[in-house]
Amino acid sequence: MAPIVSELMTTHPTVVEVTDSLRSVAQTMATQDVGSLVVADAGAVVGIVTDRDLVVRGLAEGIGLDALVGQLATASVVTVRPDDDIAEVVQIMRDNAVRRVPVVDGDTAVGVVTLGDLAQALDTDSALADISAAPPND
Template sequence: MSTPGIGKKVQDVMHQGAECIGEQDSLRRATQMMRDLSVGALPICGDDDRLKGIITDRDIVIKCCAEGKDLDSTTASELAHGLVWVEADSSVEEALEKMEQHQIRRLPVIEDKRIVGMVSEADLAKELPDNKLAEFVHRVYASS
């Protein structure tokens, strides 16, 4: 009997083809993209097509709307945070470790210095045995 997740790579469990929001695009554009794509986070890419950060729906609510900022004039780069990623050929375990260390729930996946997908806690959770899943959830949500 094999242990779930052992030996699997991030590229085996990620969502392929993540769409980026441009670093100069407005937060209104980001919200529209999130709605249209049914996602809660977008990678932010620069004109050089390189990852600059990530923005979440929560970031927009807390750091823009709640602060009285304008969705049309505030850019994605103003809220960019968390330049943390994982290589596509990394192990599922390595992705879990990064999520635990940074207490994040979504991780951009990079291959040949370009974003190729996103991996979420749910994607990784499917690969874990129950005892490892409980440990992972506790660590990621410990100070949430």
């Protein structure tokens, strides 16, 4: 049987609301040592925001730290379901040129699948799998 998303995803993603400030979102990323967060509106997934978004779309454009994350979040977010086939997810990520996708049950985030997750599961000898499996830098 082909692997499904729920077998590879990172569970319990951190979700921020579209009304959270960039300062709050950046602090959450720093505290949790993550580079992306799922963005929701009243709990329903509407986007994703990365540390790169904060820098390129935020700081570089002069947007202040009190701005709302909804201004920077990638709004045309691609999502998958926990029971989706991994081969389909790979194709979705390729077609949409994304490195991570929120996993949703209905409208609620239940996980995230990243390129690193896929590499560790499907291409264990790759450099990406090795890097993804390494403990984070302190």
